[in-house]
Amino acid sequence: MASLSARFSAFSRTTRRRAPLYSRLSDGIATSPLLPELYADAPRPARVPVTLFAAVHYLLLGQPGTELARHYPNLTPPQERADGNPVPVFLDFCARHAPRIRELVATRLPQTNEIGRSALLVAGLGQLGDGPWAQLDVGASAGLNLMLDRLAYDDGHGVLGGGELVVECSVRPDGRRLATAVPEITSRLGLDTSPVDLADPDAARWLEACVWPDQEDRFRRLERAVALFRADPVPVRRGDAVADLAGALGDLGPGSPVVTTSWALCYLDAAAQSAWVDALDSRGEASELSWVWVESPHQVPVLPVGGDLVGSDATVLGTTTWRDGVRTDRALARCHPHGYWLSWF
Ligand SMILES: C[S@@+](CC[C@H](N)C(=O)[O-])C[C@H]1O[C@@H](n2cnc3c(N)ncnc32)[C@H](O)[C@@H]1O
Missing domain, CATH: 3.40.50 (Rossmann fold)
Known part of the structure; x- marks a missing residue:
């Protein structure tokens, strides 16, 4: 099985065009000593880059307004978006929230439901x-x-x-x-x-967290579909x-x-x-x-x-x-x- 670091490097290459934020962040964390720690308790199916990204996105959805959220296109309007390098901000966020991220990565699997x-x-x-x-x-x-x-x-x-x-x-x-x-x-x-x-706000938040922040239209569409579903x-x-x-x-x-x-x-x-x-x-x-x-x-x-x-x-x-x-x-x-x-x- 490819090492986590190799998986993040490969993910960076395949997402460069359609998900530039995740591509840059993947490059940034691929060689970080934080990586093994964040996946320390992860079962085999969770040992993929999207689990970590979903865990971080999940935390950001609960704390809008953090510095890292300003790099996420779906969480910050264009005029307020940060234009610097997101990698140090991402690594700092991961370090500060390492125990919680480690727990999320260990206990959840990526999950999607594509209304398109x-x-x-x-x-x-x-x-x-x-x-x-x-x-x-x-x-x-x-x-x-x-x-x-x-x-x-x-x-x-x-x-x-x-x-x-x-x-x-x-x-x-x-x-x-x-x-x-x-x-x-x-x-x-x-x-x-x-x-x-x-009906469980936490489950809905995890589903939304699994959508990539660069795919803003998918994220908005999912939010609206969830509201429609809850109504009936x-x-x-x-x-x-x-x-x-x-x-x-x-x-x-x-x-x-x-x-x-x-x-x-x-x-x-x-x-x-x-x-x-x-x-x-x-x-x-x-x-x-x-x-x-x-x-x-x-x-x-x-x-x-x-x-x-x-x-x-x-x-x-x-x-x-x-x-x-x-x-x-x-x-x-x-x-x-x-x-x-x-x-x-
Ligand atoms: C990639 S998701 C697709 C969900 C949805 N069909 C869509 O298009 O958005 C795959 C789904 O299949 C479910 N699944 C996997 N194995 C299954 C099985 N043996 N029986 C029923 N569902 C299963 C997963 O839990 C997951 O919700």
């Missing part, structure tokens, strides 16, 4: 027919993608839906839309091994994608059952991924079922894709349907992993 993927799920549902749908989102995290019918979507050609929160997803090629309408969802349920309870919460149940699938499907309310997954199946090992497809197949043989997937074939080799998509690290949107016992797979589009664009095949 709702646009991709809307596009997939639009290819399946009219619904209305009973949606089961597996690997739902906080459940934000179970509110897809409450949002509006700007696909570059117009706005679909009447929700106050508008998700932008530019669609290619020109002339094609994301969908003709926002789908109707009549019942909904989330399933996740580690659901995020947005959606149930998300603790459970496993494979072991608890049948029970969760059985508990859906009215509507045609559709399972959605977005960047969730990559968390399952190869055996569990195969068991997942088997579980859907046996359910689909017995009754009508749909699955809309937004996943990477590289990380999820069981995805039903062919040609040059096999093993591809692209994010691919597709659908699998079971009608009268007949299974049909369709790869539909290549997408931005967070849903900023979609390119129909």
Whole structure:
């Protein structure tokens, strides 16, 4: 396993363009003697740069106005932003809060819930027919993608839906839309091994802390989605994608059952991924079922894709349907992993 220092150096290189603040900070801490101390109690999955950055961001969200916060684009308006080198300020903050950061890094794992993927799920549902749908989102995290019918979507050609929160997803090629309408969802349920309870302010703060401060629009969008969710919460149940699938499907309310997954199946090992497809197949043989997937074939080799998509690290949107016992797979589009664009095949 690469050393922590090597991981931070690699992270600095890969984030240089899209997250310049984290790139600079990664360079700055990669060789600091503080690094081993901050990760001293971290379990293996937490030994990645984003855990430390989330821990620091989490503390800053609770103490706005600190000197370090003035370097964070999402925490300070442009006219008040510090323009000096953030590295000494960051190292000083880490040293002063080392015990608390060490505890956070030891006890929490990075967690995300990307509302931009709702646009991709809307596009997939639009290819399946009219619904209305009973949606089961597996690997739902906080459940934000179970509110897809409450949002509006700007696909570059117009706005679909009447929700106050508008998700932008530019669609290619020109002339094609994301969908003709926002789908109707009549019942909904989330399933996740580690659901995020947005009613708990601390859990919501950790989710927000895991968004990168350079991606200010994502941060604002998440804040607004959390507020929307709290006004009318959606149930998300603790459970496993494979072991608890049948029970969760059985508990859906009215509507045609559709399972959605977005960047969730990559968390399952190869055996569990195969068991997942088997579980859907046996359910689909017995009754009508749909699955809309937004996943990477590289990380999820069981995805039903062919040609040059096999093993591809692209994010691919597709659908699998079971009608009268007949299974049909369709790869539909290549997408931005967070849903900023979609390119129909
Ligand atoms: C990267 S997040 C994606 C969350 C959400 N689907 C989205 O697109 O924003 C992956 C989620 O899958 C969940 N997960 C991992 N293994 C799982 C399993 N075996 N069963 C159910 N959920 C799982 C994680 O807890 C996490 O919330």
